[in-house]
Amino acid sequence: MVVPRHWREREHRYRLVATKCKICGRIYFPPRSVCPNCGRKSIGNMEKLQLSGNGTVYTYTIVHSGMNAFKLQKPYILAIIELEEGPRVTGQIVDAEPNEVYIGMPVRMVFRRIRQEGASGIIHYGYKFAPR
Amino acid sequence: MRRVAVIGVGETKYGEHWEKSIRELAVEAGLRALEDAGISSEDLDAIVGGNMSAGSYTGQDHIGALIADFSGIADRHIPAIRVEAACGSGGAAIHVGFNLVASGMYDIVLVGGVEKQTDVGVDMSKEILAGASDREWEAFFGATFPALVAMMAKRYMYEYGDIREQMAMIPVMMHENAMNNPDAHFHRRITVDDVLNSPPIAEPFHLLDVAPVSDGAAAIILAPLDYARKNYDTVVELAGSAVATDYIGMHDRPSLITLAANVHASRKAFRMAGMEVRDLDLLELHDAFSFLPIVTLEDLGLAERGKGASLVEEGILSMDGDLPLSPSGGLKAKGHPVGATGVGQAVEAVWQLRGQAGKRQVPDAEKALIQSIGGTGATIAINLFRREK
Ligand SMILES: [Zn+2]
Numbered sequence: 001m002v003v004p005r006h007w008r009e010r011e012h013r014y015r016l017v018a019t020k021c022k023i024c025g026r027i028y029f030p031p032r033s034v035c036p037n038c039g040r041k042s043i044g045n046m047e048k049l050q051l052s053g054n055g056t057v058y059t060y061t062i063v064h065s066g067m068n069a070f071k072l073q074k075p076y077i078l079a080i081i082e083l084e085e086g087p088r089v090t091g092q093i094v095d096a097e098p099n100e101v102y103i104g105m106p107v108r109m110v111f112r113r114i115r116q117e118g119a120s121g122i123i124h125y126g127y128k129f130a131p132r
Numbered sequence: 133m134r135r136v137a138v139i140g141v142g143e144t145k146y147g148e149h150w151e152k153s154i155r156e157l158a159v160e161a162g163l164r165a166l167e168d169a170g171i172s173s174e175d176l177d178a179i180v181g182g183n184m185s186a187g188s189y190t191g192q193d194h195i196g197a198l199i200a201d202f203s204g205i206a207d208r209h210i211p212a213i214r215v216e217a218a219c220g221s222g223g224a225a226i227h228v229g230f231n232l233v234a235s236g237m238y239d240i241v242l243v244g245g246v247e248k249q250t251d252v253g254v255d256m257s258k259e260i261l262a263g264a265s266d267r268e269w270e271a272f273f274g275a276t277f278p279a280l281v282a283m284m285a286k287r288y289m290y291e292y293g294d295i296r297e298q299m300a301m302i303p304v305m306m307h308e309n310a311m312n313n314p315d316a317h318f319h320r321r322i323t324v325d326d327v328l329n330s331p332p333i334a335e336p337f338h339l340l341d342v343a344p345v346s347d348g349a350a351a352i353i354l355a356p357l358d359y360a361r362k363n364y365d366t367v368v369e370l371a372g373s374a375v376a377t378d379y380i381g382m383h384d385r386p387s388l389i390t391l392a393a394n395v396h397a398s399r400k401a402f403r404m405a406g407m408e409v410r411d412l413d414l415l416e417l418h419d420a421f422s423f424l425p426i427v428t429l430e431d432l433g434l435a436e437r438g439k440g441a442s443l444v445e446e447g448i449l450s451m452d453g454d455l456p457l458s459p460s461g462g463l464k465a466k467g468h469p470v471g472a473t474g475v476g477q478a479v480e481a482v483w484q485l486r487g488q489a490g491k492r493q494v495p496d497a498e499k500a501l502i503q504s505i506g507g508t509g510a511t512i513a514i515n516l517f518r519r520e521k
Contacts, residue, residue, distance in 0.1 A: 009268065030266075030269040030381065058388075059284070059287035059388060060286060061279050061336075062332070062334065062335045063279045063334045064331070064333055064334065065258075065276070065278070065332075065333045065334070066274060066276055067258050067259050067262060067274070067276055068255045068259065069274075070274045073274070075332075076274060078283070079283070080283055080388075087383075089269075090270045090273055090275050090381065090382070090383050091273045092273060092274050103287070103290045114272065114273060115272075126272075126273070128273075
């Protein structure tokens with residue numbers, strides 16, 4: 001994939017920048033340009049919002065058979081995190097053993113290397129979550 | 133709106149067809165459906181093809197025209213259009229075909245489904261299938277397709293308790309049913325222990341909780357119900373057809389213990405058909421992962437929330453139970469050539485309702501439901517079939 005595809009998402013992936021609907025106040029991550037609650041009225045009324053990165057594990061799994069880009073990380077912990085501002089986000093849990101993870105576990109966002117496109121391809125960075 | 137019937141069905145064997153290309157598979161299934169209907173390809177007014185990822189799997193897109201061409205009817209210049217809704221492509225294609233006939237736009241419409249998955253390696257296949265989820269916000273971060281559904285199952289068990297063993301009973305049933313289906317990918321019995329002791333994929337799923345990668349194609353031919361009544365002794369109506377969507381990323385769904393698209397699509401399809409869930413004689417559900425039929429039974433209203441697994445335990449869903457689940461062997465054992473799967477379920481439903489299902493025949497079956505799930509439930513197609521007495 002070419003660089004712009006990833007470059008354009010950098011502030012969301014690097015810093016967990018969400019979007020907030022100015023009309024109803026709902027917060028969305030991943031970012032949206034239309035608020036599902038307000039529809040057309042929300043267009044042009046979605047503003048950026050920096051999330052704290054703190055949340056709890058909503059659900060998780062231990063991945064034993066992954067895609068090529070994640071081969072060296074197996075087994076790894078994948079989770080849906082419920083962030084304290086409300087939105088849920090999918091990401092890996094690091095700095096914890098598979099048997100230490102539980103639903104409800106408090107976590108915080110950490111900035112990590114996510115994947116690499118082949119031996120000499122782009123290296124992608126972004127959020128993962130660690131116990132807090 | 134005109135009422136719609138299925139006048140012909142056909143499918144290839146599912147499995148690893150190293151000797152056959154995607155076009156050969158599609159044409160083989162189409163010709164069988166035409167033969168079954170007793171018509172020829174020149175009689176077709178339109179073709180709808182369900183396919184998820186021919187472009188990624190084989191480098192070949194433009195599947196509609198390709199199939200029309202290699203069916204030998206290029207110079208008839210009829211419309212032939214591909215429908216894509218990930219793993220739900222087959223069910224969605226049936227819905228589109230249904231609407232083409234119901235609207236009065238076309239009379240005889242072939243709905244095909246095809247997937248050729250073994251032209252790439254297993255790793256590549258995982259990468260392609262991850263496109264059924266949210267590529268940028270799920271797959272990018274390491275979410276494989278099994279991992280996503282595993283997280284659904286994990287949350288379900290957190291809320292309702294452990295159903296690990298009941299889930300394992302579903303692949304066991306599917307392999308048992310497939311023993312009587314010559315078209316099935318696998319003809320091999322397995323046990324609950326086999327499932328629980330197979331290599332872990334994404335907890336709680338093990339290898340045998342997950343449907344295989346298969347090649348295959350299926351086709352059905354739709355026509356106005358009046359036409360079917362005039363020309364055929366046994367008439368099977370496509371009585372209700374609905375597709376519903378949901379948030380593509382699981383993290384955006386308010387609840388993970390239901391598939392909202394299941395609820396919406398089934399409600400609509402039952403209303404359209406004037407049928408009720410308790411009228412059904414058999415189900416063909418999308419058991420890509422052993423957990424999915426359990427949540428679906430609850431979404432359809434066949435079990436209370438949190439009680440889907442007990443239906444499995446009670447034996448209601450086995451071949452000699454009140455409501456057999458996937459006599460074909462389901463996705464797990466009949467196979468899961470993604471774009472073909474939903475259409476293949478329709479083939480099975482029609483054979484069952486006509487009484488042509490051989491050793492796996494559900495006695496005197498009259499009404500059937502088939503379910504096709506795209507991604508982790510962002511698209512669900514429900515199609516209902518009814519035999520006229
Ligand atoms: Zn809003």
